[in-house]
Amino acid sequence: MQRWIMHIDMDAFFASVEQYRIHPELAGLPVCVGHDPKKGAGRGVVRAASYEARAFGISSGMPVSKAYRLCPDAVFVDGDFSNYVEASQEFMDILSRYGDGGRVRRASIDEAYIEVTGGVQQFPSPLSMAREIQRSVRQETFLPCSIGIAPNMSVAKVATGTKKPLGTTLVGPRPEDVKRFLAPLNVQALNGVGTKTADRLERHGIKTIGQIQSMTVAELWPIMGRGSVWLFRRANGIDDRPLIDNGPRIRKSISKDRTFIEDVEPDAVGYLHETIRSICNTIRERLLSKSLKYRTVTVKIRYGDYSTIQRSKSIPVATDDGSLLERVALEIFNRSRNKNKHIRLLGVKVSSLEESTAQAAVTDFF
Numbered sequence: 001m002q003r004w005i006m007h008i009d010m011d012a013f014f015a016s017v018e019q020y021r022i023h024p025e026l027a028g029l030p031v032c033v034g035h036d037p038k039k040g041a042g043r044g045v046v047r048a049a050s051y052e053a054r055a056f057g058i059s060s061g062m063p064v065s066k067a068y069r070l071c072p073d074a075v076f077v078d079g080d081f082s083n084y085v086e087a088s089q090e091f092m093d094i095l096s097r098y099g100d101g102g103r104v105r106r107a108s109i110d111e112a113y114i115e116v117t118g119g120v121q122q123f124p125s126p127l128s129m130a131r132e133i134q135r136s137v138r139q140e141t142f143l144p145c146s147i148g149i150a151p152n153m154s155v156a157k158v159a160t161g162t163k164k165p166l167g168t169t170l171v172g173p174r175p176e177d178v179k180r181f182l183a184p185l186n187v188q189a190l191n192g193v194g195t196k197t198a199d200r201l202e203r204h205g206i207k208t209i210g211q212i213q214s215m216t217v218a219e220l221w222p223i224m225g226r227g228s229v230w231l232f233r234r235a236n237g238i239d240d241r242p243l244i245d246n247g248p249r250i251r252k253s254i255s256k257d258r259t260f261i262e263d264v265e266p267d268a269v270g271y272l273h274e275t276i277r278s279i280c281n282t283i284r285e286r287l288l289s290k291s292l293k294y295r296t297v298t299v300k301i302r303y304g305d306y307s308t309i310q311r312s313k314s315i316p317v318a319t320d321d322g323s324l325l326e327r328v329a330l331e332i333f334n335r336s337r338n339k340n341k342h343i344r345l346l347g348v349k350v351s352s353l354e355e356s357t358a359q360a361a362v363t364d365f366f
């Protein structure tokens with residue numbers, strides 16, 4: 001059977017989370033994740049830039065002051081890493097529905113490989129399967145991604161990089177097609193070839209993957225030494241690594257934070273309680289949709305001065321009871337918060353998760 005691997009990469013991940021999940025009003029605008037540039041006087045770097053911001057020449061790693069000069073209208077958001085972790089978990093969960101054996105090879109927070117050698121048989125073509133995955137990711141997480149499809153992981157990753165955002169790129173399966181696809185690309189398109197290796201190759205006049213294809217391992221040896229066989233194989237599109245799942249069997253926690261647009265006064269108790277209830281409701285829905293129960297509840301409070309506290313409480317038996325979650329969260333909040341301080345952010349997390357089915361077996365004993 002023809003082997004097929006997909007590499008799925010979220011497009012402008014951090015910026016997209018801000019645009020499509022946290023601040024929907026920013027969709028279509030130039031958005032940078034990074035500190036306020038203070039009209040060019042601000043410090044720090046851009047951690048991620050939306051495609052709209054990239055059109056102005058803004059890229060990640062650039063000082064925010066320079067990004068401001070390139071596009072004074074760009075919107076800068078601080079970003080909360082827990083939102084990215086949450087989006088990443090949802091993304092990986094979707095991929096596990098499509099990967100053979102539910103296996104997902106996570107490469108980073110926003111990219112992963114799945115093997116679809118078996119799964120692709122249910123679709124008219126590998127490309128139509130890729131488009132369905134793209135649609136599912138978009139519908140369920142609101143985020144855009146690009147997909148590369150090839151006979152192995154190395155080539156699939158290169159394929160993804162050639163068309164973004166919302167790209168689907170198929171390479172192969174014939175080895176000669178794979179080689180022809182790789183030939184014109186810069187050596188740095190290969191995952192594992194960084195600037196140091198690229199510089200060394202360039203000193204010998206080698207810039208494209210095709211130039212390596214025309215060499216033997218013996219000819220590469222004086223330049224690459226022990227890395228020669230590896231580079232020769234990757235340049236020729238050869239990679240027989242099996243796809244091994246490297247993710248957690250079960251997610252460790254589910255959390256949801258809410259940052260207030262303006263710090264909330266300490267005596268706005270009704271509003272603060274309502275916020276906690278609404279957060280708990282979101283978590284309860286996620287627990288139900290994943291058939292999970294929790295045992296530990298954690299409440300996070302960030303004050304106007306950015307000081308942050310987290311307090312937890314565990315209950316004796318795992319449950320998916322949503323009203324208990326609410327009661328425990330409110331109790332922790334009332335007991336632990338400083339009643340003199342304005343509040344900037346509230347968060348609730350459930351952890352010590354168990355699958356609901358496993359729990360049913362335990363309660364059968366009682």
Ligand SMILES: [Mg+2]
Pocket residue numbers: 009010011012013110111
């Ligand atoms: Mg990405």
